[in-house]
Amino acid sequence: MRQTIRAQGPQSFAWFMQQALYHPEHGYYSSGRCQIGRKGDYFTNVSIGPLFGQLLAAQFSEIWVCLGKINDFVLVEQGAHDGQFARDVLDFVKENLPDFFAALRYRIIEPFPTLERRQRQALESFRGKVEWGESLQPFTGVHFSNELLDAMPVRLIHRGMEKLVALDKDKFVFVERLYDEESHNQPALDWIDEIAANLQRGYIVAIDYGRTDKDFQRSIQVRARHRNLQSPFDSIGEADITMSVDWKSIVQHAQANGLRVAGLTDQHHFLTGILSQFESGDLGQSFLTDSRKAKRELQTLLHPEMLGRAFQVLTLAKNVDVNAPPLAGFKFARQLDYSVASYERMKRGTSST
Numbered sequence: 349m350r351q352t353i354r355a356q357g358p359q360s361f362a363w364f365m366q367q368a369l370y371h372p373e374h375g376y377y378s379s380g381r382c383q384i385g386r387k388g389d390y391f392t393n394v395s396i397g398p399l400f401g402q403l404l405a406a407q408f409s410e411i412w413v414c415l416g417k418i419n420d421f422v423l424v425e426q427g428a429h430d431g432q433f434a435r436d437v438l439d440f441v442k443e444n445l446p447d448f449f450a451a452l453r454y455r456i457i458e459p460f461p462t463l464e465r466r467q468r469q470a471l472e473s474f475r476g477k478v479e480w481g482e483s484l485q486p487f488t489g490v491h492f493s494n495e496l497l498d499a500m501p502v503r504l505i506h507r508g509m510e511k512l513v514a515l516d517k518d519k520f521v522f523v524e525r526l527y528d529e530e531s532h533n534q535p536a537l538d539w540i541d542e543i544a545a546n547l548q549r550g551y552i553v554a555i556d557y558g559r560t561d562k563d564f565q566r567s568i569q570v571r572a573r574h575r576n577l578q579s580p581f582d583s584i585g586e587a588d589i590t591m592s593v594d595w596k597s598i599v600q601h602a603q604a605n606g607l608r609v610a611g612l613t614d615q616h617h618f619l620t621g622i623l624s625q626f627e628s629g630d631l632g633q634s635f636l637t638d639s640r641k642a643k644r645e646l647q648t649l650l651h652p653e654m655l656g657r658a659f660q661v662l663t664l665a666k667n668v669d670v671n672a673p674p675l676a677g678f679k680f681a682r683q684l685d686y687s688v689a690s691y692e693r694m695k696r697g698t699s700s701t
């Protein structure tokens with residue numbers, strides 16, 4: 349990194365993030381150094397326990413029914429990390445929803461060989477049901493991701509200025525220059541383009557922590573061993589670097605690509621909707637069983653001061669009947685404001701020159 353900055357001058361924060369997280373040898377994710385969960389650097393919904401995957405599995409099965417119980421329903425996951433979410437979903441579907449299990453193919457999009465190896469190990473018992481690829485192929489079904497978007501490189505822009513990464517002797521420092529009006533989150537927008545081009549019919553379900561106001565770039569989060577580090581220049585390649593997702597620009601771009609917003613709400617309302625839809629039938633018993641552990645998991649996922657409000661769920665639809673009833677997760681949804689008009693006003697007021 350130092351060599352590039354010395355040779356070419358200050359670089360965008362997006363470039364720095366790409367190197368720190370995804371450099372083939374030294375990147376935090378690509379090297380396989382990242383560990384999630386109690387013994388790792390941070391928790392995610394998935395690492396709390398299997399309940400998250402079970403609830404999402406119920407939502408996916410409702411989507412399968414809504415698409416007419418098609419034979420070749422593909423569930424695509426991106427950012428599958430160690431394969432835990434896929435295992436939670438497949439265990440639950442196999443046990444409780446045999447018809448859906450028979451129609452389902454699980455496809456993981458994984459660019460990093462070391463993570464693919466871990467996933468193959470975790471999913472050994474589902475050999476034949478799961479396939480891997482480096483890029484998306486045309487599919488009908490669902491594209492799912494949890495905390496993928498917040499790990500995508502972003503530029504740091506505020507009040508018409510961009511923060512770049514430079515060197516002061518050997519130390520990384522920020523310098524500022526005038527912002528050139530290009531997108532601050534181009535990789536996320538390219539990602540939407542790619543899914544929109546490959547999804548034939550179905551839904552995109554993206555769960556992440558983000559904002560729908562102008563403060564999405566309020567702070568860079570740098571996490572290692574469950575502690576927040578002061579600066580992205582501490583422990584490079586050993587720590588996670590994330591930024592709140594800017595939901596509005598993603599929605600705006602998705603709509604321009606022919607995708608329809610099926611809902612944007614917080615995780616609390618989304619998971620409560622799923623639970624209430626299925627609690628009266630057999631599935632309800634499978635979720636909460638009698639275990640205290642499952643109840644603790646539920647509290648962590650739902651509580652507004654734990655993960656319930658920090659995380660949001662964006663669901664986009666393509667070629668699905670607009671008059672179809674809302675998905676279970678949006679039954680009680682507190683719809684978050686993603687209107688483009690307010691977004692344009694917000695951008696004019698802050699980040700444009």
Ligand SMILES: C[S@@+](CC[C@H](N)C(=O)[O-])C[C@H]1O[C@@H](n2cnc3c(N)ncnc32)[C@H](O)[C@@H]1O
Nearest residue numbers: 377392394426427429457458459494495496499
């Ligand atoms: C914050 S972790 C979340 C992991 C997991 N979804 C969870 O919730 O525990 C982000 C994951 O996204 C992966 N990732 C980043 N960019 C990716 C891409 N373009 N395609 C697939 N995975 C990607 C990283 O390797 C990492 O495993």
